[in-house]
Each structure stands twice: as C-alpha cells, then as structure tokens.
Amino acid sequence: MSSSDYDPACLPDLLPLYYRRLFPFFQYYRWLNYGGVQKNYFQNREFSFTLKDDIYVRYQSFSTQNELEKEMQKMNPYKIDIGAIYSHRPNQHNTVKSGTFQALEKELVFDIDMTDYDDVRSCCSAADICSKCWTLMTIAIRVLDRALRDDFGFQHLLWVYSGRRGVHCWVCDEAARKLSVAARSAVAEYLSLVKGGEETVKKVVLTEPIHPFISASLSEVERYFKQYALKGQDILGRKESVNKVLALVPEDVRNELQIDFKNEKNPEKRWDLISGYAETKQHTAKKNQHFEKEIMLQYCYPRLDINVSKGVNHLLKSPFSVHPKTGRISVPMDVKELDTFDPFAVPTISLICEELDQPRTGEVGEKSEDIKENEKDAAEKRRMRDYKRTSLAKYVKYFDQFLDQMASSWKGELLRKSGML
Amino acid sequence: MQFSRRRKNHVANPQMELYGHALQFYGKPPLENISLTEFETFAVDRLKLLKIVESLGVSHVKLSEPYKHKLEYESKVLNLSHRLSTVRADEYEKRRKDHISHFILRLAYCQTEDLRRWFIQQEVDLFRYRFNDLYPEEKLEFLHINNLQYDRISAEEKENLKSELVNSSAVISGVVVEDQDFYKVPFQDALDLVRTRKVYLKAGYVYIPHQDIVAIVLNDFRTRLSKALALTARSLPAVHSDERLQPLLNHLSHAYVGQDYSNQKNVGKISLEHIDSLSGKSFPLCMRQLHQALRENHHLRHGGRMQYGLFLKGIGLSLEQALQFWRSEFIRGKVDADKFDKAYAYGIRHMFGKEGKRADYTPYSCMKVILSNPPSQGDHHGCPFRHSDPELLKQKLQFYKVSPSGVSQIMELVKGMHYQLACQKYFELTHNIDDTSFSLNHPNQYFVESQKVLSGGKDIKREKDPQSSQETAAARRSTPAQTTEPGTSQELTETTADLTPFFNDA
Ligand code: SF4
Ligand SMILES: [Zn+2]
Numbered sequence: 001m002s003s004s005d006y007d008p009a010c011l012p013d014l015l016p017l018y019y020r021r022l023f024p025f026f027q028y029y030r031w032l033n034y035g036g037v038q039k040n041y042f043q044n045r046e047f048s049f050t051l052k053d054d055i056y057v058r059y060q061s062f063s064t065q066n067e068l069e070k071e072m073q074k075m076n077p078y079k080i081d082i083g084a085i086y087s088h089r090p091n092q093h094n095t096v097k098s099g100t101f102q103a104l105e106k107e108l109v110f111d112i113d114m115t116d117y118d119d120v121r122s123c124c125s126a127a128d129i130c131s132k133c134w135t136l137m138t139i140a141i142r143v144l145d146r147a148l149r150d151d152f153g154f155q156h157l158l159w160v161y162s163g164r165r166g167v168h169c170w171v172c173d174e175a176a177r178k179l180s181v182a183a184r185s186a187v188a189e190y191l192s193l194v195k196g197g198e199e200t201v202k203k204v205v206l207t208e209p210i211h212p213f214i215s216a217s218l219s220e221v222e223r224y225f226k227q228y229a230l231k232g233q234d235i236l237g238r239k240e241s242v243n244k245v246l247a248l249v250p251e252d253v254r255n256e257l258q259i260d261f262k263n264e265k266n267p268e269k270r271w272d273l274i275s276g277y278a279e280t281k282q283h284t285a286k287k288n289q290h291f292e293k294e295i296m297l298q299y300c301y302p303r304l305d306i307n308v309s310k311g312v313n314h315l316l317k318s319p320f321s322v323h324p325k326t327g328r329i330s331v332p333m334d335v336k337e338l339d340t341f342d343p344f345a346v347p348t349i350s351l352i353c354e355e356l357d358q359p360r361t362g363e364v365g366e367k368s369e370d371i372k373e374n375e376k377d378a379a380e381k382r383r384m385r386d387y388k389r390t391s392l393a394k395y396v397k398y399f400d401q402f403l404d405q406m407a408s409s410w411k412g413e414l415l416r417k418s419g420m421l
Numbered sequence: 422m423q424f425s426r427r428r429k430n431h432v433a434n435p436q437m438e439l440y441g442h443a444l445q446f447y448g449k450p451p452l453e454n455i456s457l458t459e460f461e462t463f464a465v466d467r468l469k470l471l472k473i474v475e476s477l478g479v480s481h482v483k484l485s486e487p488y489k490h491k492l493e494y495e496s497k498v499l500n501l502s503h504r505l506s507t508v509r510a511d512e513y514e515k516r517r518k519d520h521i522s523h524f525i526l527r528l529a530y531c532q533t534e535d536l537r538r539w540f541i542q543q544e545v546d547l548f549r550y551r552f553n554d555l556y557p558e559e560k561l562e563f564l565h566i567n568n569l570q571y572d573r574i575s576a577e578e579k580e581n582l583k584s585e586l587v588n589s590s591a592v593i594s595g596v597v598v599e600d601q602d603f604y605k606v607p608f609q610d611a612l613d614l615v616r617t618r619k620v621y622l623k624a625g626y627v628y629i630p631h632q633d634i635v636a637i638v639l640n641d642f643r644t645r646l647s648k649a650l651a652l653t654a655r656s657l658p659a660v661h662s663d664e665r666l667q668p669l670l671n672h673l674s675h676a677y678v679g680q681d682y683s684n685q686k687n688v689g690k691i692s693l694e695h696i697d698s699l700s701g702k703s704f705p706l707c708m709r710q711l712h713q714a715l716r717e718n719h720h721l722r723h724g725g726r727m728q729y730g731l732f733l734k735g736i737g738l739s740l741e742q743a744l745q746f747w748r749s750e751f752i753r754g755k756v757d758a759d760k761f762d763k764a765y766a767y768g769i770r771h772m773f774g775k776e777g778k779r780a781d782y783t784p785y786s787c788m789k790v791i792l793s794n795p796p797s798q799g800d801h802h803g804c805p806f807r808h809s810d811p812e813l814l815k816q817k818l819q820f821y822k823v824s825p826s827g828v829s830q831i832m833e834l835v836k837g838m839h840y841q842l843a844c845q846k847y848f849e850l851t852h853n854i855d856d857t858s859f860s861l862n863h864p865n866q867y868f869v870e871s872q873k874v875l876s877g878g879k880d881i882k883r884e885k886d887p888q889s890s891q892e893t894a895a896a897r898r899s900t901p902a903q904t905t906e907p908g909t910s911q912e913l914t915e916t917t918a919d920l921t922p923f924f925n926d927a
Contacts, residue, residue, distance in 0.1 A: 054763050116798040152608065153625030175625070179609070182643075186612040190622070197796030198714070199809040209588040211618045303798055 006327030006348040012052065014349045015076040015322070021386045022352055023072070023320060024396045029065035030403055031172075032082075035410035037417070044104075046083030046090040048315055049075055050324075058083075058315075059090040078324045081315040085177075103313035105178055108154075108171040108187065111308040111316060112140045115165065120299045122233055122241060127325075129165045129343065135228040137167050138338055140302030142220045144169060145335055147191060151213055156406050159333040161346055163323025167333070168316055172406060174413075181312055188309040193217070193301050201247050204297040206290040218293060221300045226268065229299050236267035245274075248298065249291045253277045319399070322349050331395040332402065352390040440516040443503045443559070444551055446567050446642060447649075451521045454919045457665065460525060464673055466499045467522035471543035475788065478546055482838070484553060492550055503551040528660055529673035531653040536674050541650070545643050552635050564638070571604040571637060574628065579603055582621065586628060589621035593630055602631045611636045682784045682865040687737035693746055696733075703871035705844060705864045706805045706817075707790060708732050714801035719754025724794055725802040726765075728785050730772050735784035735865040740773040786863045787841050806831075806840040823850055 033042045047068075048058040062068040072080075084103035086093070093101045114133060118125050121133045141159055148154045148171060156172040179187070193214070194203045206214065235241045242261065246254050260273050278292035308314050321330045327348035333341055387396055455463075473495045481488040496502035501519055506512040523544070530540035555563065564570075579586070579598060586598050593601075611627045614620035614636045621628045629636060661667055691699070700712040711729040715721050721729065726747075733743060747769055751761050772782045787804065796803040805814055811832060818828045827850040834843035845861040852874045859870055 054760075119798070150624070151622045153623075182612055183609050186608075186616040189616045190618055195795070195797070196810075197798065197800035197803065197808065199710070199796070199801070199803075199805065199813055201810050201813065207591070209591065212585045212588055212621060213618060215588070306797070307794075 005354075006350045008324060008327070010350060011078065011322070011324060011327070012076075014327075014353050015078070016073070017353050017356070018322065018349055019069075019073045019076060021356060021383055022390065022392060024383075024387060024392075024399065025065055025069050025072075026380055026384070027396060027399050027403060028320065029068065031399075031406075033065075034172075034174075035407060035414060037174075037410050037413050040089075041085055044086045044089055046086060046313075046315070047318075048081045048083060049077035050079035050081075051075060051077055059093050061090040063089075078322070080318040080321040082318045083315045084313045106312050106314075108176040108179055108184060109309060109314070109316045110144060110169040110171075110188075110191075111162075111166065111305045112137065112144075112168075112302055113162075113166040113305065116303040116305070120233075120235075122235075122238075127165050131342070131344070132228075132232040134343055135224055135232065136300065136302075137343075138341070139221060139224050139228070139300050141167060141169075141333070141335060141338055142223075143217045143302050144191060146216060146220060147213060150216070151190075152187065156402070156409070157335075158319070158402055159335055160319045161328075161331050161333055161341075161343060162317060163321070163328040163330045163346070164326050168330075170316075170319075174409075181310060184312070185306065185310040188304055188306045191302075192304055192306060193297050194303050202294070202298070204294040204301065206294055206297075208289075210290070210293075214297075217301065218296065221296050225296050225300060226271070229296075230267045230271055233299075234267060235299065236270040242270075245295060248295050249274065249277070250281075253281070253291070329392065329395070331392075332399045334398045347391040352387075352392050355390040356386060358389070440513060440520065442563055442566050443505065443512075443516065444548070444555065444563055445516075445520060445523075446645065447520065447523050448567075448645070450524050451517075455521060457669075459521075461669060463518055463522035464525040464529070464669070466501060466518070467526055468673060470496060470499050470501050471526070471540070471547065474543045474546050474550075475539075483546065484550065489550065489554065493554075503554065525670075526673065527650060527653050528666070529670040531650040532657065532674060537647065537650045537654075541643060541646050544646060545639060548642050549635065549639055552638060560634075564634075569638060569641065571606055571629075571634070574603045574605050582623075582628065585621045585623075586630075589628075590619055590630070590633075592632070597630065604629045604631070604634065604637070606637055610640050612640055682735040682863060688739050689737065689742075691737045691742075693738075693742055696746070702875060703868050705867040706847065707803065708864055708868075710805055711801050715750055719750050719752075720756070721802075722800055723768075724796060724800050726768065727772070727782075728790060728802040730769060731782055731784040732864050732868075734772060734782075736868050740770065743769050743773070784863070784865050787844070787861065790864065791840055804840055804844070806835050806843045811835060818847070821851070823847070 029042065032045055043061060043063050045061060046058070047060040047062070048056065049060060050056050060071070062071060083090070084106040087100065087102045087104055088096050114121075114124075114129050114136065115126055117133065117136055121136070123130050123132045145157060145159070148157055148169075154171050154173045154176055156176075158170040158172060160168045160170065162168055190213070196203045210218075229235050233241075235245055246257060249257065256277065257273060261270060264270055264273065274295070275292050278289070281289045281291075308316065317330060319330050319332055322328070323330065327350055328343075328346045329349065329352070331346055387393055474492065477483075477488050477491055481491075493502065493504070497504075500515055501522070502515065503519075506515060526540060530536045552560065552563070583595065583598055586603065587593055587595055605626050605628055608615050608622055608625055608627050611620060611629060614627060614629065614633065615622060620633070620636075660670065696712070697716075700709050704712065708729060711721060711725050714725065715729065730743065730747070733746070738746065744766060747765060748758065748761050751765060752758050756765070774782065790802075790804045791807045794802075796808055805817070809817070814835065815828060815832060818831060819825075823831070827846070831843045831846050831850075834840075834846060841861050844867070845857055848861065848867060848871065849855065849857055852871060854874065857870070859866065861867060861870075
C-alpha cells in the first residue's frame with residue numbers, strides 16, 4: 001500500500017496500462033464538454049503533454065472523446081496539463097492569422113503549493129510533506145472553499161490533490177469560466193492576505209475594521225491553529241522559532257513577552273500571554289492592535305500563486321494525471337471528508353495497476369446488459385468495471401457526483417437553448 | 422472618409438451632442454477633419470498629461486491633496502482641465518481637445534498589450550481624478566447623460582446587513598449606512614473595490630455605498646476603453662498604411678517609458694568576472710539584491726530571472742554570456758546542465774528575442790519594477806525601497822555603510838513613498854556627489870550613470886561626453902514634441918487627417 005512500491009523507472013511500463021484500462025475518459029470528457037452547451041468547447045480546449053525525457057508538447061486538441069483516448073494511449077504522457085478554451089482549435093494555431101488565436105475562457109483555478117510555506121513550517125521543507133504540515137492544505141481548502149462559495153457565489157468547486165505537495169482548485173461555474181483576466185486577478189487578490197517576499201518579515205497586516213471576509217477566514221484558521229502551530233510545529237517552543245513569532249509583535253509587547261517567556265515555557269500558555277496583550281492593546285492603541293490575528297494568518301493562511309489564477313491561458317496539471325516522482329494519481333478530493341484526507345493514502349499508479357491483476361472477487365453490482373452495445377460501448381463498460389476494482393474507484397465516484405451536480409445546472413441552459421423553456 | 426461627412430449632416434448640432442458634459446465616456450469618435458499640426462500638439466499634450474498622471478501616482482497617494490492640486494495645475498497648463506473655463510468658447514475648445522486627443526492616443530496605444538495596459542491605467546486614473554472632483558449634482562448628471570443605472574437595495578436588506586456593511590469599509594459608520602443608498606452589483610463590475618476588499622461581498626454581489634459609486638463608473642469606463650482598444654487594434658492595418666500618421670503614432674507610443682535600454686550598444690563590453698564587483702559598485706539595490714540571492718541560492722524564480730536577466734542584457738551581456746552566466750550559477754544548485762538547457766535556456770534566449778515571438782524584451786523600468794508583479798514567497802525581485810520591510814532596508818543600508826544621517830534621509834523618502842528619489846539619494850551617497858544631474862527612472866540608467874561617475878568624475882555634467890550626449894539624444898527622442906523636424910511640420914500643416922475611418926466599428 002505504501003508509495004515505496006512505486007518506482008519511477010516503471011512508469012513507461014505502467015502508463016500504457018493506465019491509459020488503456022483505468023483512466024476515466026468518460027467522466028473526463030463529460031467534464032470538459034460541459035454538456036455541449038457551448039459549441040466547440042471541448043474541441044477548442046488546449047491540452048499539453050509532458051512526454052518521456054521532459055519533452056513538452058503544447059497546443060494539443062481533440063475533436064471527440066474517442067480521439068482524446070486514442071492520442072493519449074498513443075503518446076502515454078507522463079503529465080497532462082489543461083489550458084484554455086481558444087478561439088480556434090489549438091492544434092491548428094499555426095494556421096490562423098497571428099493575433100486572432102486567443103484564449104477565451106477557462107475555469108478559475110488556484111494552485112497552493114507547500115513550498116510556499118517553507119518559512120512557517122519546521123517539519124519539512126521544499127517538496128517534502130508530512131501529515132503535520134498537510135494541515136496547511138486542509139486549512140487552505142477550508143478558507144478558500146468557503147469564500148468562493150459564500151462571497152463569490154460559486155458552486156462547482158473541484159478540489160484536486162496534485163499528487164505530491166499541494167492542491168489545486170478548479171472553479172467550474174459558467175460565470176467563473178468567463179471571467180476576464182482583470183476579474184481573476186481581483187478575485188485572487190481579494191483572497192490573498194499573506195504578502196511580500198524574502199525581504200519581508202511581517203507578511204500580514206490588518207487594519208480596522210476587520211473585513212467580514214477576514215473574520216470568516218480567521219474562524220476557519222482558529223479551528224486548527226493550536227493543534228497545528230502550537231503543538232505540531234511548536235512555534236512557541238524552540239528559541240529560534242519563538243523569535244520569529246516575536247518579530248511580528250509591536251516592540252513594547254515584544255519586550256514584555258521576552259521577560260514573561262523566561263518563566264513560562266508551555267507553548268499554549270505562551271500563546272495565551274500573546275492573546276492577552278493583544279486583548280489589552282485592542283482597547284488602547286489604534287495601530288498594530290491585531291498582532292495575534294496577524295500571527296495566526298501568517299502561519300496558517302493559504303498562500304496563493306496569483307499568477308496561476310490570473311491568466312486565462314495558464315496551464316494547470318490535470319486531474320487524474322500521474323505525478324511522475326511519486327506515482328500518485330492526481331485525484332479529486334471530497335471536501336466533506338477533508339479532515340480525513342490522507343495524501344499518503346492516495347493510490348499510486350503501481351498500486352492500481354497491481355490491483356487490476358488481482359483475481360476478481362465476485363464482481364457485484366454489474367447487471368447483465370441485455371441491450372445490444374456497439375464495440376466502443378463495450379470497451380467503455382469494460383473500463384468502467386476495471387477502475388471499480390481498484391482504489392481509484394472512490395475518487396472516480398466522487399468525480400461522478402460532482403459532474404452530476406454540474407449537469408443539473410446546464411440542463412436548464414440546454415432546454416432554454418432548444419427553445420423549450 | 423465619406424462616412425464622417427454623411428454622419429455630420431444628420432446631427433443637428435454635433436458640438437452639443439458630443440460635449441454636453443465636462444467629462445466624457447469617449448463613446449463616439451471625432452467627426453471632423455483636423456490639421457496634422459493640431460493632431461500632433463493634441464496628442465503630445467495629452468501624452469504629457471498621462472505621463473504626469475503616471476508619475477504623480479507613484480510619488481503621491483492618489484487623490485491626496487497634493488496629488489489633486491498638482492494634477493489640476495498641470496491640466497490647466499495643457500488646457501486639458503475638466504473644470505469649467507470662464508469663457509464659454511474656450512470651454513468648447515478644451516472639451517474638443519480632450520476628446521480628439523484621447524482618440525489619437527488610442528490609435529498609438531492600441532498596438533500591443535503593454536501599451537494598451539499602460540494607456541488604460543493612466544486614462545482610468547485621470548478619469549477617477551476628474552470624476553471625484555465633480556460636484557455631486559454634476560456626478561448625477563453624468564450618470565444620467567450616460568445612462569448608468571444601478572440596483573438599489575431595500576431598507577430592510579440594508580438593516581440586515583448593517584454590521585457587515587460597516588465592517589467592510591473604513592469610511593462607513595452605522596449612521597452612514599442608514600443615510601446612504603447602497604447599490605448591489607455583480608462583483609465583476611466593481612473589481613477595484615473587490616481587489617482591495619473595500620466593499621462587502623456576498624454570493625457574487627458587492628454592496629456599494631453611494632459615495633463609492635465612482636468605482637462602478639470607473640469599471641465601466643475601463644471595460645469600455647479596453648474593448649474599444651481591442652477593436653481599434655483591428656483597424657491598425659489601415660493606420661499602418663497611412664504614411665503620414667504611422668511615424669507619428671510610433672513616436673507617440675515609444676514615448677511612454679523614456680529610453681528603453683533595449684538596444685544593445687555595449688554588447689560584450691562587460692566580462693562575466695566583473696559582475697560581482699560591479700554589482701557592489703554600480704548596480705542599483707534591486708539588482709544587487711537579485712545578484713546576491715542568485716549567488717547564494719544558485720537559483721532565481723521567474724520574476725527574478727526576468728528582472729535581472731533583462732537588466733544584464735541592458736548593461737551589455739551577450740546572449741552567449743548570459744547563457745553561460747545563468748548556467749554556471751544554476752548548476753551549482755539543484756539544476757543539472759541537462760535540466761538547465763531544457764527548462765531555462767529557452768527563457769533566456771527568449772529575453773534576447775531568439776525564441777518564441779522573437780520580441781525584443783526591454784529591461785524593466787523602475788515604474789514597472791515598482792508597480793507590477795510584486796514579489797511573493799521565495800521571490801527576490803521588486804524594488805527594495807518599495808518591497809522590503811523598512812526595518813530590513815535600514816539594516817541593509819547600514820550594512821552597505823551608508824551614514825546614519827543618510828539612512829534616515831532615505832527612510833524619510835521611503836516613508837513618503839518616493840521610492841525612486843530614495844534610490845537616487847542612495848546613489849548620491851554611495852557615489853559621493855551632492856546632486857545628481859539626472860532623474861532616475863530606470864535601473865539601467867542607474868548603472869550607466871554610476872559607471873560614468875566611477876570612470877572619472879570630471880565628465881559628469883558635461884554634454885561633450887559622448888555617453889551623455891547619447892543620453893540627451895535619447896531624452897530628446899523621448900519627448901515627442903521635438904521629434905518631428907521643423908521641415909516636416911511645415912508640410913504637415915497643409916494636410917489634414919480624418920480619424921473616423923479607424924474607429925468605424927467601435
Ligand atoms: S528605484 Fe529603480 S533602480 Fe532603484 S532599486 Fe528601485 S527599481 Fe531599482
Ligand atoms: Zn511536514
């Protein structure tokens with residue numbers, strides 16, 4: 001079950017199997033076709049593939065699900081990225097007059113990567129993650145999911161584990177897909193609280209009044225802060241990390257705290273002291289009064305890569321792509337079960353290929369088909385049964401649910417178009 | 422060209438229809454033929470105004486008293502003020518100039534994404550200033566004339582959302598909520614308020630108090646303008662084929678950044694071994710910081726590679742040198758030569774215009790460094806005077822042996838948001854000169870000026886120095902008023918231009 005079973009050297013052998021028998025093409029196409037509401041929506045979508053030896057091919061596009069399948073099975077991409085819906089078929093972009101080939105629409109996307117938190121986690125760094133720092137991703141999803149729904153009114157949010165050290169969000173509502181670059185960047189900036197690069201110590205600065213969005217985000221963060229930051233990362237334990245926290249409070253408070261901390265070693269009590277000072281300050285000072293909130297946000301608030309969200313033509317790794325380093329499948333995440341999501345339990349390509357080889361154990365739930373089916377349907381059905389025998393099943397099932405919900409939104413649209421409403 | 426004349430006959434009094442308000446949405450293109458001389462002065466004056474808008478926006482808080490005061494003064498000088506003139510006829514002339522000049526610059530600035538962005542930004546800022554300056558009844562009148570109507574929320578809804586509304590804005594108190602109308606609009610229509618979180622947002626709608634209505638109007642203005650520019654860009658082939666207008670328009674559009682430092686005069690004059698010492702002596706802080714980060718981490722993220730890479734190109738590194746420079750540093754880190762060639766070499770060749778669109782990328786100006794793409798986690802780019810914590814900046818200056826009084830002078834400027842002046846002060850202090858003869862607006866300019874001082878202070882202020890005469894030539898080039906030779910302007914007065922065809926489909 002562990003990912004150590006996965007050996008990157010085997011990838012060339014596993015990928016053909018994965019694309020032939022396991023990749024959920026049916027759902028995948030159903031997603032990107034968006035009910036066929038808009039003409040050529042799937043056909044004008046850019047895909048890009050990373051092939052063996054880091055060969056990167058952009059501007060792939062396909063006219064049907066079948067063609068997509070055929071090509072993927074032929075090319076066996078190590079990685080799949082999804083781009084925008086263009087004005088023309090991307091694979092013909094060279095034949096259209098320059099300037100007229102334009103990215104028109106795309107899901108609003110977010111990319112949260114654990115490496116952006118290196119200054120506030122002590123358990124791992126760079127590409128490594130562990131169950132401790134994974135909490136940061138949980139918080140990120142909670143905060144953003146709430147804001148995108150409640151504040152922006154979006155409904156169809158697909159959260160996806162990237163396969164290694166982060167998560168992606170695909171906002172699939174029609175309104176989101178149609179957002180301009182300016183609107184995307186405004187949304188991303190509204191959602192960004194942690195600002196500044198390596199030359200900035202204090203990355204969160206709050207001013208009066210606290211915007212309802214920030215209050216709501218804070219209550220999400222508060223649910224995890226003690227467990228994650230005080231216990232897990234022990235930010236008020238070791239001297240070095242204590243100093244980092246103290247650098248974020250006003251000087252007078254810092255001096256007092258330094259004295260207090262000499263006698264108080266318990267991290268939670270230390271935090272109470274900080275909160276206590278913040279409480280008193282709140283009634284006196286005008287500036288810098290929210291430092292305990294600022295600390296919580298600096299340590300836990302989601303860090304977005306704004307550039308990914310801004311661009312309509314920016315590519316993002318596709319769901320169900322395989323992460324070449326870890327072998328894990330990029331799977332959709334059910335936000336309802338977020339707190340129990342374990343990135344290390346996400347199946348690797350080796351695992352699911354292995355599961356495929358296991359003898360069938362009394363296949364259930366498959367009614368015998370009495371309708372005549374053509375060959376393509378048969379292949380489809382076979383693949384449906386195939387993934388159901390692997391650990392991929394539950395993720396595809398969740399994806400199905402997500403698609404069903406979305407489908408209900410475009411049913412009305414289709415009826416309206418056909419003049420029946 | 423007939424088009425305009427036909428239209429003119431249909432409108433009884435085009436003057437009234439076009440210029441009914443001191444402020445315009447610039448919905449309709451000018452319908453008259455104008456002389457090329459007028460064409461040129463109008464365009465140049467508006468460009469001057471937009472450049473003033475830009476620089477005031479950097480040196481001052483927008484809409485602060487000094488900002489408004491200076492902008493009003495400059496607008497008056499250029500006869501582009503929106504405030505009523507005392508003489509009725511002057512007022513018409515002024516509105517006409519405002520109208521026509523705007524449309525000429527559209528032609529010059531629709532050509533590339535960068536130009537469009539710059540133009541829209543300045544026009545929007547100008548509009549914001551003007552709109553804010555109107556009296557309340559003039560604002561209403563403007564909304565009315567332009568058919569701008571927005572949904573008002575009920576008293577009940579307002580009461581229910583009271584605390585959210587109060588907490589969403591620094592200027593709204595409970596009393597204000599009761600007094601004012603609130604409008605509910607899709608968030609896409611008030612992006613500036615969304616971006617800065619100055620408004621309450623629920624289920625995709627923002628709730629805007631009447632006093633902030635300018636935000637929606639501005640958004641409307643911005644959207645219309647950007648659509649219009651896209652359309653105008655399509656008629657560009659027609660402009661390009663007009664050999665009288667084309668050179669003029671090109672001059673205009675090149676003027677906005679000053680000298681661009683992209684033409685490589687000094688290629689090969691710098692050797693790679695000297696970069697370390699040059700970075701200490703002649704690089705502005707932004708580049709010194711990037712250089713140091715690169716040496717320490719053997720890596721820079723995209724923003725840093727662009728800012729620093731283009732700067733290095735500007736000071737004279739050849740493509741080969743640049744590739745060698747980046748490769749040798751990156752392979753000391755986590756990137757091996759093979760990966761470098763695959764993942765990064767492309768980007769560097771791109772900067773030199775050898776890949777992709779083959780656009781010759783221009784080194785970033787201070788304005789660009791300061792205003793666009795702020796650094797985030799893991800980044801070292803940006804302007805230290807703008808993007809560093811003041812405390813860190815101070816330490817750094819001390820570490821670089823700036824005297825305590827120098828440090829406090831610089832920090833004062835930073836506090837007033839005069840980043841480029843702060844940088845210039847740093848230049849003076851580290852080069853031991855009292856008063857620089859240039860005004861800093863480009864990191865590459867910093868480098869050139871520094872080299873000048875270091876290679877023999879005597880030549881600093883003299884025009885005779887070949888390099889500084891090159892400078893002035895460039896400066897002259899960047900002032901469009903002086904671009905056309907006297908002879909040509911003579912001829913220009915004879916001919917007239919009809920702008921309408923270029924805006925037909927707008
Ligand atoms: S003012 Fe310009 S040259 Fe100076 S540090 Fe900032 S960006 Fe660089
Ligand atoms: Zn960890």
